[in-house]
Amino acid sequence: MKKILIIIFGISIVLLSVNKVNAQDCQGSDYCDVKDLGDYNYESQSVFGFAYPGDTVIIKTAIYANKKYSFLVCGEPSLGDLQWKIIKPVRKTKKLVEKTRVDTTVIYKMTTEYDDEMGEDVEVEMTDDDGNMIVDKIEITKDTIFKSIRYTDEVIMFSSTKAPNWVKGTRKTQRIWVKFVIPNTAEDDGGCYGVYIGRINTANSKRKFKRGRR
Numbered sequence: 001m002k003k004i005l006i007i008i009f010g011i012s013i014v015l016l017s018v019n020k021v022n023a024q025d026c027q028g029s030d031y032c033d034v035k036d037l038g039d040y041n042y043e044s045q046s047v048f049g050f051a052y053p054g055d056t057v058i059i060k061t062a063i064y065a066n067k068k069y070s071f072l073v074c075g076e077p078s079l080g081d082l083q084w085k086i087i088k089p090v091r092k093t094k095k096l097v098e099k100t101r102v103d104t105t106v107i108y109k110m111t112t113e114y115d116d117e118m119g120e121d122v123e124v125e126m127t128d129d130d131g132n133m134i135v136d137k138i139e140i141t142k143d144t145i146f147k148s149i150r151y152t153d154e155v156i157m158f159s160s161t162k163a164p165n166w167v168k169g170t171r172k173t174q175r176i177w178v179k180f181v182i183p184n185t186a187e188d189d190g191g192c193y194g195v196y197i198g199r200i201n202t203a204n205s206k207r208k209f210k211r212g213r214r
Helices: 002-026
Strands: 047-051 056-063 067-075 084-108 110-115 120-125 135-159 166-170 174-181 191-201
Touching (some): 002 191, 047 056, 056 191, 135 166, 135 174, 174 191
Antiparallel strands (some): 047 191, 056 174, 067 166, 084 135, 110 120
16 A cells, blocks of 8 residues: 555656646747737736646736736647636625524413412413413514625626737726636647736826925
8 A cells, every 4th residue: 555655646746747847848938929919018927837628727917007908818729719808806795694593482471469478469370271371472583693705706807709819008006817718629738828918108107206496
């Protein structure tokens, strides 16, 4: 049993090493022709990786204030047609019922009788001819306990089914995701992909300095 575990562990190490080498081989390759998309700088935020059929790839990044962006996703021919989306993650809170507790209280009819020992009138339960206490009313109290869960709602900002690339200018910094699924029709050996994120400064990004008084 010990020898089998060592062999399995060794195989796992080899597979992980191969994937790591494949991902490194993908770095900096030109899967997209970005030369005709404008004078964007694609070096700082672009991401490259290796994936297999059926894999879901999510690249979490940000677009910064006063910059214009160009997004494009391409891959090796072995991956097939990559359809991708730009998603804005929105954190939300949902209130759910965790459990409900029901309490039942039986209230009996009361009457006043004179107690010889105490020498005063006291309240006692009324009974029927058989000696059973007579029910006046039944009160049911429901206590509901709630719990709050936080989740991320994925708001689609762009889909590659509408255009080959996404161009966006923004006045404020915001988090976004690039998400796509490798088609099951891709080759079993997988392939490299590139998420090209280019940016250029806009006119608003130039800071204006006021000369101080001497």
